[in-house]
Amino acid sequence: MAAFSTADLKQRLRRAERRKRLGSLGLFAPSILFLTIFFALPIALMLYRAVQNPEVIEAFPETMAEIQQWDGEGMPPEEVIATFAEELKVARDERQLGGPGRRLNYEIAGYRGLLRTTAFGLPEEEPEASWRDTLIEIDERWGESQYWQALQENSSWITFDYLLAAVDLEQADDGSIQQVAENQAIHVDLYLRTLWMAFVITGIALLLGYPIAYLMTNSSGPTQGILLVMVLFPFWTSLLVRTASWMVLLSRNGPLNNLLVSLGLTDAPLEMLYNRFGVYVGMVHILLPFMIMPIYAVMRGIPHSHMRAAASLGAPPLKAFRRIYLPQTMPGITAGCLLVFILAVGFYITPALLGGQSDQMVSYFIAYYTNETLNWGLASALAAILLLMIFVLYAIFTRLTGSGRIQVG
Structure with a gap:
């Protein structure tokens, strides 16, 4: 009987201690929730935004998946260019050119205008010539590999370009980190x-x-x-x-x-x-x-x-x-x-x-x-x-x- 009473008392003490801890947590819960929503969460979103890179890959998902296999020399294969042209027309019709144009414009000045000019100059049907020749006919810049390389560099959801730019650094073509031009180092x-x-x-x-x-x-x-x-x-x-x-x-x-x-x-x-x-x-x-x-x-x-x-x-x-x-x-x-x-x-x-x-x-x-x-x-x-x-x-x-x-x- 004494053993039963002692065990019952211990159980009641544990329950009372648990209720006390839960009560204390309940008192702090509003403050913790407030700090999480209005302090920790915005900082976490800011840190994620510093490496987030969704604009191009959301607008041209199939192109980004295919262009990753390109070696970066010359121009991508015809299949990649054809996929890009079709997705560019879809982005034009859905008015989704602003995001990728703005992101690519950070890479190469004038890229936003290039996308818009090309999107509205594309034929609705399959061209008689190759898509490569069609794009170059619309704008000769598509014949330069740097514009395709800019697309390839944005084929990932994560980028460190913003963090590098924040400390006046950039990634060179060979993958090394180097200083930006003197007139851009601010x-x-x-x-x-x-x-x-x-x-x-x-x-x-x-x-x-x-x-x-x-x-x-x-x-x-x-x-x-x-x-x-x-x-x-x-x-x-x-x-x-x-x-x-x-x-x-x-x-x-x-x-x-x-x-x-x-x-x-x-x-x-x-x-x-x-x-x-x-x-x-x-x-x-x-x-x-x-x-x-x-x-x-x-x-x-x-x-x-x-x-x-x-x-x-x-x-x-x-x-x-x-x-x-x-x-x-x-x-x-x-x-x-x-x-x-x-x-x-x-x-x-x-x-x-x-x-x-x-x-x-x-x-x-x-x-x-x-x-x-x-x-x-x-x-x-x-x-x-x-x-x-x-x-x-x-x-x-x-x-x-x-x-x-x-x-x-």
Whole structure:
């Protein structure tokens, strides 16, 4: 009887523990579902889009299956060309030329027009001459092997061309990886510019934000409240409105230039808009609260007795700050720097409105490829490379700063 009661009790305890775990999981389930749908899934789709290559193979499936057997020399066999011509007519009738034309145009400029011209020039019946001669008669470019090679290179559902193009590389005819032409190598410089601007903005925000957070921590109640409201006040204003306000303030005829000229500090209005200076001013103003708040949160938890103890032991104020106070604020500095840096890397509106052509960041070109050229593959590849760079820099930064560890001494 005792054994039965003990076994029954254990079973009931296991059931209660299982219900508790299921209840805990139920509490987190909405958050997990939200993060999966609105965070993880879009990132996964973006990464897949960076290597996805469906346009040509969907429009010409039989041609792509047959052209894989071609050795790439001269022109494909007549059977492949005939299949291509028939599928080209079907794509024309079903209005499916846009996708493959746009994709092949990334390979060779003018390919989109070549497809349209050829599609509307094909005879409806079997030609008396060969399909090879018929295509060449419509457009002589079909006699060049590079146009057929471009079709063959897109006979797979997966491609690494977008990722290579995102770092200014391309695949040569022999399969090797090489640098693109110098006049087309823009993306590596774009990444370096983006990272440099993000580093500068983060550094300026830290230099301005740390003293403000220190002042907020060591101020009296009313003063602390006023400073806190001033820091949080920008969040109550639209990002676009704040950026537009800086456009007015920094313009040649704006209040700031008028003040400088009236005070005799400058003889003529300064160029503070549509350049790197304007971008730095606007972005630091917008991102400064993201630096102040993490540092302020950490400083509030540091006892004032630490500095008094250091002073009682004979440490000068500067040395006590450097050896005692500053190391304890490192978690806040790390969090603030990471937050500002990651937000700065992905900024779009402020550089687009306040900066010039040479001040645009990666986000501008991602938007350009997405909305203007409809090159979603390259836009996804740029975003994927940027995401990878952020992860690498995050790992390096946290390792160098010892995030989460406080060292005093």
